[in-house]
Amino acid sequence: MTSPSTSQPRTVEGVVDLDLPGHTISRHVYGHFAEHLGRCIYGGFYVGEDSPIPNEGGIRLDVVEALRALDIPNLRWPGGCFADDYHWKDGIGPREQRPTMVNSHWGDVVEDNSFGTHEFMALCELLGTEPYISANVGSGTVAEASDWVQYLTRADASPMAALRRANGREEPWKVRFWGLGNEPWGCGGRMSAEAYGELARTFGTYSRDMGDNTLYRIAAGAANADYRWTEVLMKALGRGLGGAEDPGFGNHAYQAISFHCYTVAGSWEHKGSATEFDLDEYYSTVLQAQRIEEVLAGHARVMDVYDPQRQVGLVLDEWGTWFDVEPGTNPGFLFQQNALRDALVASVHFDAFHRHADRLVMANIAQTVNVLQAMILTDEDSGALVLTPSYHVFEMNKGHHDAAHLPVHLRGEVPTRTVPDVRGLGGHGPSGHGIYERGPADLTTVSLSASAKDGRALFSLTNLDAEQAVTVRLTVRGTAAGAPTARLLTAGAVQAHNTPAQLEAVAPRDHTSSVRLEGAPGAQTLVVELPAHSFATVELPTA
Ligand code: AHR
Numbered sequence: 001m002t003s004p005s006t007s008q009p010r011t012v013e014g015v016v017d018l019d020l021p022g023h024t025i026s027r028h029v030y031g032h033f034a035e036h037l038g039r040c041i042y043g044g045f046y047v048g049e050d051s052p053i054p055n056e057g058g059i060r061l062d063v064v065e066a067l068r069a070l071d072i073p074n075l076r077w078p079g080g081c082f083a084d085d086y087h088w089k090d091g092i093g094p095r096e097q098r099p100t101m102v103n104s105h106w107g108d109v110v111e112d113n114s115f116g117t118h119e120f121m122a123l124c125e126l127l128g129t130e131p132y133i134s135a136n137v138g139s140g141t142v143a144e145a146s147d148w149v150q151y152l153t154r155a156d157a158s159p160m161a162a163l164r165r166a167n168g169r170e171e172p173w174k175v176r177f178w179g180l181g182n183e184p185w186g187c188g189g190r191m192s193a194e195a196y197g198e199l200a201r202t203f204g205t206y207s208r209d210m211g212d213n214t215l216y217r218i219a220a221g222a223a224n225a226d227y228r229w230t231e232v233l234m235k236a237l238g239r240g241l242g243g244a245e246d247p248g249f250g251n252h253a254y255q256a257i258s259f260h261c262y263t264v265a266g267s268w269e270h271k272g273s274a275t276e277f278d279l280d281e282y283y284s285t286v287l288q289a290q291r292i293e294e295v296l297a298g299h300a301r302v303m304d305v306y307d308p309q310r311q312v313g314l315v316l317d318e319w320g321t322w323f324d325v326e327p328g329t330n331p332g333f334l335f336q337q338n339a340l341r342d343a344l345v346a347s348v349h350f351d352a353f354h355r356h357a358d359r360l361v362m363a364n365i366a367q368t369v370n371v372l373q374a375m376i377l378t379d380e381d382s383g384a385l386v387l388t389p390s391y392h393v394f395e396m397n398k399g400h401h402d403a404a405h406l407p408v409h410l411r412g413e414v415p416t417r418t419v420p421d422v423r424g425l426g427g428h429g430p431s432g433h434g435i436y437e438r439g440p441a442d443l444t445t446v447s448l449s450a451s452a453k454d455g456r457a458l459f460s461l462t463n464l465d466a467e468q469a470v471t472v473r474l475t476v477r478g479t480a481a482g483a484p485t486a487r488l489l490t491a492g493a494v495q496a497h498n499t500p501a502q503l504e505a506v507a508p509r510d511h512t513s514s515v516r517l518e519g520a521p522g523a524q525t526l527v528v529e530l531p532a533h534s535f536a537t538v539e540l541p542t543a
Pocket residue numbers: 035079080081082182183318366367372
């Protein structure tokens with residue numbers, strides 16, 4: 001069934017003040033996540049030194065090259081649920097002597113620990129990205145976490161630094177982002193918020209800064225809209241909540257609080273296919289994606305009460321679509337295709353991230369290669385590499401990294417569609433604090449955001465309507481703008497996706513001829529034509 005439209009103005013009007021830049025959009029909201037799960041690490045990032053696939057130290061060079069083009073700012077590792085089972089000392093030293101373990105969360109497969117700390121840090125160096133390491137709080141010890149920090153970042157002749165040297169790395173690494181466990185309300189220990197708050201303070205305290213390496217400790221946070229979890233963790237931080245004699249959050253056990261929020265199209269038990277879906281399911285999915293805005297606002301509201309000066313960061317360290325696995329693949333490996341729908345889910349998330357970047361300091365897509373909403377899929381048999389539609393959104397939006405947010409105000413009527421049945425629970429797990437009630441709801445089908453950097457403004461524009469084109473007319477004020485250039489990501493259908501046989505079914509193309517600047521400097525209007533189900537970026541030189 002095709003969803004009826006409630007209101008269909010075919011032109012959307014808005015205004016943007018180029019001379020009034022707001023908060024900075026941290027590049028870390030374009031962060032990534034790689035877990036020992038399915039073929040993310042093994043077969044995805046890492047093929048081993050003996051592989052015929054070109055590699056450096058076992059790391060796939062084609063994957064590195066593709067991700068370098070995204071300027072990925074950070075990579076979270078080793079999980080996920082896996083992080084709370086992982087004992088880092090099993091993953092160092094000669095590979096043939098490393099003990100094996102069972103990856104009980106993901107397929108119950110045997111993990112041989114051939115990809116460990118040194119391999120991960122080498123991967124980060126090849127990618128030119130910052131490591132984000134999640135310590136084991138669920139089944140690990142405080143001493144283990146403390147030793148890991150020392151192993152990574154200590155320079156002297158202390159025992160952990162000596163062990164690192166014995167394993168071939170003389171200089172300490174720089175590590176900033178340090179996670180304190182993962183989903184402690186679920187796979188990370190089934191704890192109450194209060195119990196985890198105490199543990200986070202202890203682990204945070206013993207995860208110490210070494211020399212000039214300063215950790216940014218991230219406490220593991222809520223599922224979706226569980227604002228109470230965030231409140232408990234804010235309270236657990238204790239004093240220094242923004243008052244005059246605030247000692248600064250740098251002195252606290254953790255500097256940020258995370259949460260996870262996935263886009264689930266169906267129920268948790270039947271999430272739906274990544275490529276075989278109808279328009280109702282499409283609209284339901286993108287509506288859920290759009291609701292990330294209210295979840296971000298909800299967590300930020302709670303944090304503002306305890307930290308009005310916004311010193312504590314909010315981190316969305318897992319987000320993205322979660323569909324049924326591809327038929328015939330291991331259910332524990334979470335391998336799904338990635339369609340144009342996924343790209344539009346991503347672009348809508350980024351618009352919300354840009355608006356909330358005054359509190360949101362990082363967001364990590366789950367997961368970078370071969371798992372959930374991946375950037376890259378690698379073919380198991382041929383090894384071929386496929387860039388997904390989601391990859392292209394990350395690439396087209398690169399100009400927003402560390403740029404100043406430019407609020408875009410829409411005026412007048414905006415196009416909407418009534419989504420007859422919002423199918424998902426929005427939950428994460430069977431009871432995961434979803435806010436996505438069943439029943440009809442309205443979807444605004446145009447999503448926009450903008451930023452300014454280096455003498456140009458970058459606009460991201462999404463038309464979520466699967467059937468109708470729209471024209472966006474934005475009055476640009478404050479500064480004279482030069483000739484716009486544009487790129488477009490779309491395809492014949494929202495189900496379109498890339499495969500080894502068809503690598504560019506969904507790929508960006510030039511869209512400059514569908515964009516114009518009307519009027520004289522001082523009274524200019526940027527006009528952008530957006531086809532149905534499309535994502536565009538427009539670059540505007542500013543004087
Ligand atoms: O990304 C897959 C899993 O989703 C992660 O391991 C876990 O943190 C979440 O439940």
